[in-house]
Amino acid sequence: MAKRVFNFNAGPAALPLPVLEEAQRDLLDFQGTGMSILEMSHRSKEFQPIVEEAENLFKELLGAPADYRVLFLQGGASTQFAMVPMNFLPAGATADYILTGTWSKKALDEAVKIGDAKVAASSEETNFDRIPELSSVKLSDSPAYIHITSNNTIFGTSWVNLPNFGDIPLVADMSSDILSRPFDVRPYGLIYAGAQKNLGPAGVTVVLIRPDFLERVPKNIPTMLRYDIHAKNNSLYNTPPVFSIYIVLLVLRWLKAQGGLAAMEKLNKAKAALIYDTIDNSGGFYRGHAQKDSRSLMNVTFRLPNEELEKKFAAEATQAGLVGLKGHRSVGGMRASIYNAVPLEACQALADFMKEFQKQNG
Numbered sequence: 604m605a606k607r608v609f610n611f612n613a614g615p616a617a618l619p620l621p622v623l624e625e626a627q628r629d630l631l632d633f634q635g636t637g638m639s640i641l642e643m644s645h646r647s648k649e650f651q652p653i654v655e656e657a658e659n660l661f662k663e664l665l666g667a668p669a670d671y672r673v674l675f676l677q678g679g680a681s682t683q684f685a686m687v688p689m690n691f692l693p694a695g696a697t698a699d700y701i702l703t704g705t706w707s708k709k710a711l712d713e714a715v716k717i718g719d720a721k722v723a724a725s726s727e728e729t730n731f732d733r734i735p736e737l738s739s740v741k742l743s744d745s746p747a748y749i750h751i752t753s754n755n756t757i758f759g760t761s762w763v764n765l766p767n768f769g770d771i772p773l774v775a776d777m778s779s780d781i782l783s784r785p786f787d788v789r790p791y792g793l794i795y796a797g798a799q800k801n802l803g804p805a806g807v808t809v810v811l812i813r814p815d816f817l818e819r820v821p822k823n824i825p826t827m828l829r830y831d832i833h834a835k836n837n838s839l840y841n842t843p844p845v846f847s848i849y850i851v852l853l854v855l856r857w858l859k860a861q862g863g864l865a866a867m868e869k870l871n872k873a874k875a876a877l878i879y880d881t882i883d884n885s886g887g888f889y890r891g892h893a894q895k896d897s898r899s900l901m902n903v904t905f906r907l908p909n910e911e912l913e914k915k916f917a918a919e920a921t922q923a924g925l926v927g928l929k930g931h932r933s934v935g936g937m938r939a940s941i942y943n944a945v946p947l948e949a950c951q952a953l954a955d956f957m958k959e960f961q962k963q964n965g
């Protein structure tokens with residue numbers, strides 16, 4: 604048995620061990636075919652049910668109505684930044700963007716190249732340490748959609764209460780917290796997520812799309828960038844990332860076996876509390892970046908008294924088998940990414956390590 608570390612990487616990130624073991628077991632001979640899943644046609648009778656089950660299970664876990672569609676696309680969440688306005692921001696319309704971090708800014712940067720996209724609210728002034736107050740959101744006249752980033756991977760903030768603007772559809776980048784908690788999908792016209800944080804390996808981007816949004820797609824954009832084409836072809840318009848989709852399916856089955864999203868949320872809250880409590884009880888030795896009412900359950904960001912101690916912390920943590928804790932340069936300090944697949948024991952080990960490190964260095 605290989606020695607496994609406690610993996611706090613931001614993405615690609617930890618996968619459930621049973622998923623890796625099953626993939627390993629089936630790698631050379633998938634279901635008695637004498638072939639690897641890596642070697643067979645995406646139109647084979649073995650692969651078709653994989654896409655179908657993945658779509659249905661994804662909808663089941665989210666409680667999405669049956670007529671919603673799930674697409675397995677390529678190009679990462681970054682391609683969605685452009686695809687969303689190309690499909691849903693026609694000339695004459697406006698889209699509103701709420702800026703809560705690096706990724707929402709990148710989404711806006713792409714949208715303004717394509718159409719009239721505006722900033723409806725932003726927390727950039729305080730280095731994205733919080734989600735803007737709903738009362739500060741300034742909407743355009745009947746925008747085509749409002750774009751949000753549900754969890755800000757780099758800054759460690761999240762919409763603790765997801766917003767709802769009534770009839771105005773939301774579009775959300777949920778790359779780093781999809782399937783981490785239950786929520787009502789109906790206010791969303793479209794949700795997208797790069798798989799490599801909370802869903803599976805890199806190489807596939809999952810999109811959930813509402814039927815009325817599929818109707819809005821213009822016919823004059825490149826075929827590969829049309830959501831309706833991918834929906835009509837069940838994500839098999841061209842060769843999809845078959846292995847990534849297969850691993851996503853194994854992760855979805857694992858999630859269901861864990862008790863689904865309600866059970867996941869409960870566990871994620873307990874995991875995050877172990878680390879946030881350690882920060883809050885450190886007498887200021889550890890300082891969280893996120894304001895308390897905007898704290899992410901997926902990415903915990905914190906600073907130490909100085910950069911030298913931060914370097915020492917990262918090095919000693921790695922020595923102790925706790926890897927991937929160095930924060931992003933735009934925040935500095937540490938970031939513990941504790942996605943669905945990161946077990947409670949990893950968070951307990953980190954909390955214990957933090958207390959011991961403070962004792963030695965505080």
Ligand SMILES: *Cc1c(COP(=O)(O)O)cnc(C)c1O
Nearest residue numbers: 679680681706756776778779797
């Ligand atoms: C990682 C991340 C992205 C970028 O995803 P790619 O798949 O690399 O394009 C976008 N948005 C959020 C919230 C992310 O965490």
